[in-house]
Amino acid sequence: MATTVDKARELLRLHTAPELLVLVNVWDVITAKVVADTAGTKALATASHSVAASYGYPDGEQIPRDLMIEAVGRIAAAVDVPVTADLEAGYGDAGETINRAIGVGIVGANLEDQLKPLADAVRAVQAAVAAGERAGVPFVLNARTDAFLRAGDKDPEAVLADAIERGRAYLDAGASTFFAPGRLDQPTVSRLVEALGPQKVNLIAVPGSLSLDAMEQLGVARVSFGPWSQNVALTALAGLAEDVYAGGALPDGTRKLN
Numbered sequence: 652m653a654t655t656v657d658k659a660r661e662l663l664r665l666h667t668a669p670e671l672l673v674l675v676n677v678w679d680v681i682t683a684k685v686v687a688d689t690a691g692t693k694a695l696a697t698a699s700h701s702v703a704a705s706y707g708y709p710d711g712e713q714i715p716r717d718l719m720i721e722a723v724g725r726i727a728a729a730v731d732v733p734v735t736a737d738l739e740a741g742y743g744d745a746g747e748t749i750n751r752a753i754g755v756g757i758v759g760a761n762l763e764d765q766l767k768p769l770a771d772a773v774r775a776v777q778a779a780v781a782a783g784e785r786a787g788v789p790f791v792l793n794a795r796t797d798a799f800l801r802a803g804d805k806d807p808e809a810v811l812a813d814a815i816e817r818g819r820a821y822l823d824a825g826a827s828t829f830f831a832p833g834r835l836d837q838p839t840v841s842r843l844v845e846a847l848g849p850q851k852v853n854l855i856a857v858p859g860s861l862s863l864d865a866m867e868q869l870g871v872a873r874v875s876f877g878p879w880s881q882n883v884a885l886t887a888l889a890g891l892a893e894d895v896y897a898g899g900a901l902p903d904g905t906r907k908l909n
């Protein structure tokens with residue numbers, strides 16, 4: 652069985668390979684097992700929003716850290732592929748949060764900046780990187796900026812410049828990759844990759860975002876789906892309820908996956 656170090660090395664290799672790493676986000680053991688057992692799955696990512704929702708908490712570090720670590724640890728223990736966890740902003744202590752995540756088998760993490768002052772955000776990245784080094788694990792830290800998500804009516808050029816400045820700073824501080832969620836167009840993604848390098852930028856797929864082929868051609872390292880994979884599952888569940896309440900039946904082709 653692969654060790655934590657082995658899984659971390661494999662996750663890093665998947666990020667640095669020229670092929671786009673596609674991660675379908677999961678939020679509990681059964682979703683992790685279903686996706687892990689699906690042909691083509693190379694690694695898994697958790698979605699903090701989805702994990703929190705499954706326990707009845709809103710997003711934004713409202714779920715207790717202990718419960719989040721327990722949840723992602725159960726996922727990591729249930730599958731053989733590497734697991735990277737969305738650990739939001741590190742719960743006020745990025746180093747300790749990453750340390751605890753490594754302890755339960757997590758080999759990568761998203762760490763968001765919440766648009767904090769750059770110096771503070773860089774210190775959090777440094778603390779997270781140091782935790783991996785102390786543990787002897789080549790931890791894949793995916794440093795996230797909220798620059799695009801919180802752009803509002805700011806000048807797009809200023810938003811892009813801020814994202815690039817933050818991306819460079821986080822990569823210089825030891826982050827493996829840089830995550831810029833939002834519905835970004837092709838010119839914006841191209842400029843991010845040009846500024847930060849190929850296989851350094853990670854994106855989220857949302858309705859209306861670039862195709863996966865386009866992302867790969869632009870040199871994007873990885874794409875994930877955040878809470879949208881849970882939305883797909885919940886849409887199917889709501890559809891089932893609507894259909895059977897109207898006198899319907901289980902959809903044809905339904906598989907028994909657990």
